Amino acid sequence: MPLSPVPQRTAVTIDDIAKAAGVHPGTVSRALRGVSGKVSPDKRAEIERIAAELGYQPNAVAASLRTKQTNIAAIVVPDLGNPLFGPIVQGVEKALRLHDLLCLVVQTPTDPAERRDLVLALANRQVSGLLILAAESDDPMLEVARQRRLPTVLVNRGSGDRHFSSVVSDDREGVRLALEHLVALGHRSIAHIAGPSASSTGRARKTAFVELARSVGVKPSPVVEAEAFTRSAGQAATEQLLKARTRPTAIFAANDLIALGALDVLRRHGLAVPGDISLVGHNDMPLVDLIDPPLTTVRVAVDQMSLQAAGLFIDHLQHPQLAPSTRVLMPTLVVRSSTRAVSQPSAGP
Structure with missing residues (x-):
């Protein structure tokens, strides 16, 4: 024997509340919207009680049409x-x-x-x-x-x-932290894989690197711009970087995904991190502490x-x-x- 269809429950409307309270629907609307001076406190309390008992839920779509x-x-x-x-x-x-x-x-x-x-x-x-x-x-x-x-x-x-x-x-402070760390480790030839210049963070970190590198006595090293803040863009930029006449001893990447791309390419060329080249990222995104080797990086709050x-x-x-x-x-x-x-x-x- 086929099952009887389950009746669909319809939403409680302002008209339902008005009928139960014996008032005009406009009065219910004003009471539930908290319009001052239009509904007495006793009547407002009664309407709110009836609305709660009936399980009334405001219509968010209708409300958005009123309030934009x-x-x-x-x-x-x-x-x-x-x-x-x-x-x-x-x-x-x-x-x-x-x-x-x-x-x-x-x-x-x-x-x-x-x-x-x-x-x-x-x-x-x-x-x-x-x-x-x-x-x-x-x-x-x-x-x-x-x-x-x-x-x-x-x-x-x-x-x-x-x-x-x-x-x-503070991108300038992040770059300063990375550079000072590498300089303290004896690095003087430090390359930068910058983020895309269309991005404010890419521009800011690149500008800070160029200016601060001079102030801490770092040798002019290649600054290569990645096309995006992605691992694949980091790979392409690192391939370009390794074509330079002098190989840097350290690379500062504009974000962690670019750093992961750099790590891929350095391994592909038989270069060990950090044995041959030290690597620093930016952002401290989740899981970079679990890669091999765990990534030194600038942590964003x-x-x-x-x-x-x-x-x-x-x-x-x-x-x-x-x-x-x-x-x-x-x-x-x-x-x-x-x-x-x-x-x-x-x-x-």
Whole structure:
């Protein structure tokens, strides 16, 4: 014998509450929205009690049509495969959830027109604002955010135009920590594999390396730009680096994925890390302590970055006229086994 279909439960509506309370639906709406001076305290309490007993849940879609807000924050990530971004997104999402904000995570397209269309689509869907981990120079995403007046916070990136608040790591300090560590180990020929120049972090770390290298007496060594902050781009850049006439004794990579690509190529060429070349990364992304050798790297304060970014975002939602600000977090150096002192040539007889 076939089973009888299970009746579908319909959502409780304002009309249902109004019927049970013996009032007009408009009165229920005003009471549940907390409109002051329109409903007596006793009647408001009665309506709220009936709504709770019936299991009423506000319609978020209808509310967004009234307020032009969805209580959804869009987190824009350049590469969902990059292990650095997972902890940042997790921290931001946890902090925003405490303020009844849901997070929508999207990956940034590479094509400029698609980047623009992405933010337009988010704006047309009435997201409350953006947290962007992927801003580039003259990024069309930022142009749309300005035009639509979307509350926007840049995370681990800076736009340079002061239109948006940002939370960044002190890239110059990170480079200084890496260079001072290598110089203390006796390295004077240090190469840099820079991030893409379109990225604020790529530019900042490259500029800091060139300036600080001179100040600590490091010999001019190749500075090669990787096309992306990826392992494969690190491989290509390292192949180019090894074509230089003089081989460096150490390499400072603009991020850990580039450093992993460098490690691949150095092994392929029969060069040991750190025996032949010391290697330093940047970010201290998850699991770099488990590779062979464990990677010496500059640690970004990810937990603080997430909390500060979420706090700034809430500030801009609550105070639309708030002036943009930049918060700079101090990095630290984590020394592991991928760096060691320069081997001294043996003395003659």
